[in-house]
Amino acid sequence: MAIRAVLFDLDGTLWTMLPSDHNWDPITAIQAGALKPHFDRLGFSFDPADFVVRLVADVGATLNPPTTDHSEPSWYPCLERVLASYGHSCDRSDASLILDEINAVPFTEMGIFAFSDAAPALEALKASGLKIGAVTNNPKPAHILAAQVQHLGLPDVFDVIVSSWELGWRKPHPIPFRTALRALGVEPHETAHVGDSYENDIAPALALGMTAVLRRGRPTPPGAPVPYHEIDSLEELVPLLAGPGPDA
Template structure:
């Protein structure tokens, strides 16, 4: 490979969850969040049964997940956490919602880990002069930011764009266009790397970006759209990007 790179491609944008970092979409993460929130509430003097909180979370998560799919609008963490607390029998003020949400975020961030193929890939891209950023669907911007910081990845990226900060979730064009605006680049000058064929690949392709689908084992999907390249590991990413210039 040497140091050559496609002249047209100047930036590589990454999804976060299940692309760079794992550990958030699991039963363990759900359980950790419920226990952390229940513990925080007890610490603050509120009696809430963890089982009741889990039942409420499951019901509300199903509702808000469907709402997000239909509208592509983000439901901020403050909104769904307030609903959880209210449905669990509390009358939360803004301070209590904030404390509970912080406990949730800390629990999730503590479980996240970086995949073993990530650092080598990011270091290679940086060495070759590519600009990089992260575009993530997440209801709390701080949680994604803190994940990158604690995993030691923040310095690779110029910025982080989230659905919480933009208001729209991938695959909506707005979140991708915001990243391109911050880069000052056109869609033809950037590649998007993600694990979700709908949110990442379809979304990025819909505005003209080239795409690389990373096929993580924990999230197998039936093909619904053809990515420009497929990789089983980010160690194959540079080869995929270089193929775009052929």
């Protein structure tokens, strides 16, 4: 059966990974400046930069190492713990605003950039009539990731973005993929999934019956699953996805 939709991993597939040696001090300053008006309104007198450092540390300790069942812990308890350490609290709406401000720093400020082949490939796939979705373990809300897509200069072609943040489940768990398929109204055999990770992209896509496409770049681990296609450029996708699906 012909492919009707394509799902993408984001980090390492459409854009570069976060540099391991990135200097976080300028990012913390941007986040603290964005938080200051909210803190003033809420009557928080503590240093927003100190708050950001503490929150990032708490979130890091919560998310790493990842859970063995691939569940995604929420950031909200982390926020509540850090606020409590200052003797404060806030309601969920203000907590969401605070977390949005922290996560909204443009990726380019962090040294993350879109791959040069991403924009033309996305535009061509959308123009061909395919539905486009994303399934990501990037722990940010979907609306923040949609804004990051624009910051990176990528076209606004996504019909759905499924993030581990909102679902509470990470790839390779099948729930993120099934959620995206349901949102797009397609079956697994009508869908291709494109990613750079054997564990988080290729294996679960194959298990669900999707056409798994590997973006080469990482070493191949022993016993790795075999994708339907391997590509070096996303622009190779257009002719590939015009062909038959896995049940042809």
